[in-house]
Amino acid sequence: TQLLEQSPQFLSIQEGENLTVYCNSSSVFSSLQWYRQEPGEGPVLLVTVVTGGEVKKLKRLTFQFGDARKDSSLHITAAQPGDTGLYLCAGRQGAQKLVFGQGTRLTINP
Amino acid sequence: DSGVTQTPKHLITATGQRVTLRCSPRSGDLSVYWYQQSLDQGLQFLIQYYNGEERAKGNILERFSAQQFPDLHSELNLSSLELGDSALYFCASSPTVSGNYGYTFGSGTRLTVV
Numbered sequence: 687t688q689l690l691e692q693s694p695q696f697l698s699i700q701e702g703e704n705l706t707v708y709c710n711s712s713s714v715f716s717s718l719q720w721y722r723q724e725p726g727e728g729p730v731l732l733v734t735v736v737t738g739g740e741v742k743k744l745k746r747l748t749f750q751f752g753d754a755r756k757d758s759s760l761h762i763t764a765a766q767p768g769d770t771g772l773y774l775c776a777g778r779q780g781a782q783k784l785v786f787g788q789g790t791r792l793t794i795n796p
Numbered sequence: 797d798s799g800v801t802q803t804p805k806h807l808i809t810a811t812g813q814r815v816t817l818r819c820s821p822r823s824g825d826l827s828v829y830w831y832q833q834s835l836d837q838g839l840q841f842l843i844q845y846y847n848g849e850e851r852a853k854g855n856i857l858e859r860f861s862a863q864q865f866p867d868l869h870s871e872l873n874l875s876s877l878e879l880g881d882s883a884l885y886f887c888a889s890s891p892t893v894s895g896n897y898g899y900t901f902g903s904g905t906r907l908t909v910v
Contacts, residue, residue: 719898731900734898778896782852784841786839786841789838
């Protein structure tokens with residue numbers, strides 16, 4: 687059983703469309719992070735959210751942490767081919783190690 | 797370049813053999829984490845070291861072991877290899893074990909067991 691469930695697992699859309707990726711859990715996290723991984727590389731940190739209800743924006747990417755700190759979403763506006771990759775959410779409980787979701791494999795078609 | 801160095805990048809070996817994967821953390825980071833990534837399992841936490849001491853263990857098999865040396869580099873030893881051990885193995889580092897620091901990942905070692 688995965689502690690963090692990501693949906694959808696796969697998403698293929700056209701350039702210019704908007705999309706939302708979800709990361710859900712029944713557990714509470716002290717913080718949640720989003721990473722992007724490209725083929726042949728390790729995951730790269732995009733953002734850390736700490737406070738329930740927090741919203742962070744990174745250019746066309748908007749990250750939200752749920753009020754109860756059990757879930758998070760990533761919204762991409764006007765997707766571009768360069769956004770293609772594996773998006774991973776990861777949660778931390780206290781001082782424990784990060785636990786990763788299964789990932790959402792995103793493909794943006796030109 | 798993330799600052800975390802993993803070697804080798806690729807490794808092909810036969811079943812039953814033993815291999816050692818090496819990781820040098822980003823300068824200044826004291827904590828090292830090892831993860832296994834396979835297609836159907838996602839990123840699975842194996843083990844964590846902080847300043848030379850083991851701090852947390854995940855679902856690491858008894859055939860696997862690791863250590864962190866005084867210069868903070870870490871090695872993951874995989875023995876009696878099986879076909880199912882084929883995967884990407886990532887090392888990550890962070891400054892400490894607490895706080896909300898992100899992990900800095902290396903580029904991984906792709907292990908293929910034949």
